[in-house]
Amino acid sequence: xxxxxxxxxxxxxxxxxxxxxxxxxxxxxxxxxxxxxxxxxxxxxxxxxxxxxxxxxxxxxxxxxxxxxxxxxxxxxxxxxxxxxxxxxxxxxxxxxxxxxxxxxxxxxxxxxxxxxxxxxxxxxxxxxxxxxxxxxxxxxxxxxxxxxxxxxxxxxxxxxxxxxxxxxx
Amino acid sequence: xxxxxxxxxxxxxxxxxxxxxxxxxxxxxxxxxxxxxxxxxxxxxxxxxxxxxxxxxxxxxxxxxxxxxxxxxxxxxxxxxxxxxxxxxxxxxxxxxxxxxxxxxxxxxxxxxxxxxxxxxxxxxxxxxxxxxxxxxxxxxxxxxxxxxxxxxxxxxxxxxxxxxxxxxxxxxx
Numbered sequence: 427x428x429x430x431x432x433x434x435x436x437x438x439x440x441x442x443x444x445x446x447x448x449x450x451x452x453x454x455x456x457x458x459x460x461x462x463x464x465x466x467x468x469x470x471x472x473x474x475x476x477x478x479x480x481x482x483x484x485x486x487x488x489x490x491x492x493x494x495x496x497x498x499x500x501x502x503x504x505x506x507x508x509x510x511x512x513x514x515x516x517x518x519x520x521x522x523x524x525x526x527x528x529x530x531x532x533x534x535x536x537x538x539x540x541x542x543x544x545x546x547x548x549x550x551x552x553x554x555x556x557x558x559x560x561x562x563x564x565x566x567x568x569x570x571x572x573x574x575x576x577x578x579x580x581x582x583x584x585x586x587x588x589x590x591x592x593x594x595x596x
Numbered sequence: 597x598x599x600x601x602x603x604x605x606x607x608x609x610x611x612x613x614x615x616x617x618x619x620x621x622x623x624x625x626x627x628x629x630x631x632x633x634x635x636x637x638x639x640x641x642x643x644x645x646x647x648x649x650x651x652x653x654x655x656x657x658x659x660x661x662x663x664x665x666x667x668x669x670x671x672x673x674x675x676x677x678x679x680x681x682x683x684x685x686x687x688x689x690x691x692x693x694x695x696x697x698x699x700x701x702x703x704x705x706x707x708x709x710x711x712x713x714x715x716x717x718x719x720x721x722x723x724x725x726x727x728x729x730x731x732x733x734x735x736x737x738x739x740x741x742x743x744x745x746x747x748x749x750x751x752x753x754x755x756x757x758x759x760x761x762x763x764x765x766x767x768x769x770x
Contacts, residue, residue: 432601438769463628463767465714494663494674495662495673496676499671525711530703530716550715550733550734551714552660552675552736553660553677554734556664556673556732557732558732
């Protein structure tokens with residue numbers, strides 16, 4: 427039996443510096459899981475990054491986060507939140523102009539039409555926190571688009587990169 | 597052929613053990629790197645701290661890390677904002693359950709880009725008693741040069757034992 431493929435690139439985007447969000451659209455339903463890997467810096471402030479699916483920014487989202495800041499561990503939970511508050515990161519702005527934060531979001535079984543959609547996020551900002559987040563979208567619709575953006579419509583710094591991969595089980 | 601992680605190099609520790617696990621001359625042609633480790637050391641402990649340096653660089657202040665950990669009886673966080681190494685979790689030590697190796701994965705995002713390097717670590721040790729850990733780590737290396745070599749080694753100075761393995765993969769975004 428042939429092995430399934432892992433990390434097949436579906437699409438990638440490099441920010442120009444003048445956008446605060448981006449949508450991966452027309453995602454094929456032929457994979458099993460999705461992985462969104464990003465290298466992000468905010469143009470100002472310390473915004474978190476949000477994610478919502480299928481253009482749906484209604485209050486069908488919730489998350490539970492776990493963080494370590496080098497001194498203490500903490501946990502956060504938000505329920506019945508809008509898509510633009512569905513955080514998949516902590517603060518995106520490193521201490522230097524070349525300091526980008528890493529983010530990896532894994533969306534399991536994204537194309538099924540029987541289950542609500544869950545995802546696991548790992549966000550890395552060594553000058554701030556290490557974070558793990560479990561997110562839930564209470565919809566059984568297959569995911570065909572993913573929108574990511576920064577809080578308060580702050581722009582991504584030019585050179586921020588986003589790659590969407592598909593993983594096939596067989 | 598299906599796209600997948602592309603194996604760049606593999607290390608399989610032999611009977612003589614190894615004081616470090618090294619990858620050199622890493623091509624800059626990939627987007628990201630993934631290093632998967634299955635490791636145990638000779639240190640007389642259940643969990644032996646692991647350190648990492650890139651590009652042979654041991655300069656103080658070029659590395660930083662934040663750790664989130666749990667050990668079955670509690671959780672906590674530690675780190676450093678200015679170090680001469682990255683902290684990459686733990687290997688099982690010689691007093692852990694026999695034949696039990698830690699499972700660790702290190703993801704290097706945009707490792708060849710002209711930015712400071714952000715490195716994500718997830719790993720676990722296990723022991724059929726106390727003294728096992730799960731770690732999530734944020735690491736950074738504040739130089740903008742591409743990563744061309746990686747060294748992982750036990751902070752204790754002990755050796756990796758036979759059957760420890762390390763696989764370095766490249767991932768391309770197109």
